[in-house]
Amino acid sequence: MSKLRIASILFLLSTFFLKFSSMFRDIIIAKLFGNSYVTDAYIAAMTIPNALILFMLTGMKDAFLPSYYKYSQLGKGFSHLTNIVKGTFWISFVISVAGALLSPLFIPKLYPDFNNHGTQIAIWTAVIYFLSVAIVGVNAVYEGYFDAQKMFSFSTFSQTIVVLCTIGGALFLHRPMGIYSVPFGYFVGTVFSFLIKLFYLGPRRFIDWKQPMDREEVISFYRIFLPIGLTIAVGQVNLFVNTLFAARLGEGAVSTLNYAFRLVSIPQAIFGVTIATIVFPLLAEAKAKNDMALFKAGIEKGLTYMFLFLAPTVAGMLVLMKECVQIVYERGAFTASATAQTSEYAFLYIGSVLFYSIQAVIAKGFYTLEKGHYMLRAGIVSIIANIIFNAIFSSMIGAAGLALSASFVGLVYSLITFTTLYKITGGFRLSVIGKEYGKITISTLAMVAVLLLVKYELHADRLAIIPYLAFMIVLGAAVYFVALWVFKVESVKEILTKKRRKEVS
Incomplete structure (x- = not known):
């Protein structure tokens, strides 16, 4: 088995663990604090520094990997790592201090509808998250470095540590600290994640401590990084815009929308992001070899494999949405009425x-x-579209309109980016992609038809919720893969062929 295949499997498993631990974090928050104004204040405040955190984490990884490859070919990989770590630390430190100091000024202006207690929660939540940014920046560089070494699982593991510490903070400190236990746990997690990287690499392999920082190299890197990071932050900017709208729609709107979004985004994080991350080094190698045919083939395979796994998962969630919300969130402070509302938003x-x-x-x-x-240009268009759609749909159907707006914005964003890349690269084999998408869609519809028949005609939903969900998931997977075999989906054949070749060898 190739090292890339092993790394890909480990990454998929570690991503599953990361996303389910993230879901468990949301379950704990929902159980302890429900969809109250306390949770609204926490989520609204953390959205702002979280945009910077994702700006660093995801944006840095996407920019650093091809940059590291380029310098490694020149024999300067470690030197480049050192320069970017040192430069990023100072930039992140300034942002961290500035954000913490300014939070008491801009939070009350952004969320004037919060009561005094909610405002105080929002301010201190923002302060704690901003203080984490300095460490997050350095962590982000090393996670990009581990991805460049095809150590995807280690990068994901370091993020999981942060989530687990956040969970621990909520579980063990919620009585004395209340909702503050959540951001405090996150801060501890970022420090712990950094120490693990330092211990794993050792001081000598961490950076060249004596090497002076090459400012020109850092500036050159950030010229590439900034558009990427800002593009990554577009999603968070849109979430922030949604939060501003939601905060004016009454208690519970912010937190309920957040719970719904977190739940439905799990398939995207597991399959969409995982496959995109695995494809990325292959694309970078194709670029280094100046092999455009290989590059385009990588994009085509990435889109096909992503849809192969994502389509049935999303369709299954649509059929079982209320039950998914119920089993994930409904306990403690999260009531049946919150389940009904969250299910509606998640569907949209x-x-x-x-x-x-x-x-x-x-x-x-x-x-x-x-x-x-x-x-970045497409992202700016999506932000403008998000504001327009939010204003229209929220005025028509309230908070549910914000969820619907997100789907419309996603459609606009993906259309713009796909057509632009299509023009830049000279086009993809649309007939091949379309044929595969058509077969996968038909297979998914066959699965949905069977699930709806069993649910409403055979009344399988009268079973206890856990056996019911287990039965429906197994049945849906079986029907889907049988349909894929019947319609001879090429991507499935490729996966099975590679597996057989591996067994023979």
């Missing part, structure tokens, strides 16, 4: 999962070609 969010997963693969193509500015 589902389009964004598909479209942003497509966009995740396409984005890797832009970043590999060092044309992230195209993504």
